[in-house]
Amino acid sequence: MPGITLGDTVPNLEVETTHDKFKLHDYFANSWTVLFSHPGDFTPVCTTELGAMAKYAHEFDKRGVKLLGLSCDDVQSHKDWIKDIEAFNHGSKVNYPIIADPNKEIIPQLNMIDPIENGPSRALHIVGPDSKVIISYIIACMILLVNWICDI
Secondary structure (H helix, E strand, O other): OOOOOOOOEOOOOEEEEEOEEEEHHHHHOOOEEEEEEEOOOOOHHHHHHHHHHHHOHHHHHHOOEEEEEEEOOOHHHHHHHHHHHHHHOOOOOOOOOEEEOOOOOHHHHOOOEEOOOOEEOEEEEEEOOOOEEEEEEEEOOHHHHHHHHHHO
């Protein structure tokens, strides 16, 4: 598997986001962060998931936890997508940054790759204030997961 895994330090990448450019370690400093990725903008499932994160952002804020999204499109696409996310999620505001990765260079470094499709996945890392991954969850193939659940 490429990229980081549990216990590893997230690389201090400079990322372009909907909230300007910054280095990941600067963002992670002094708090826990939920870093989550999605394969692309304007997809129905990803839109509802980012909307859910926006809806519950205040609960993360109360606990001192930051949110950080990532999708394989450019910043302008993200900004346009945010309008849809907010519209389809009853006005929940997307106040957290979303990283742009149109060249798909960041996704493999963060090990947010679907091992079957060898492309971007829906994944989540919980990162500590020391920039280390403490929990990691990758949905490799949603169709296989749904089929498995339906067969139970």
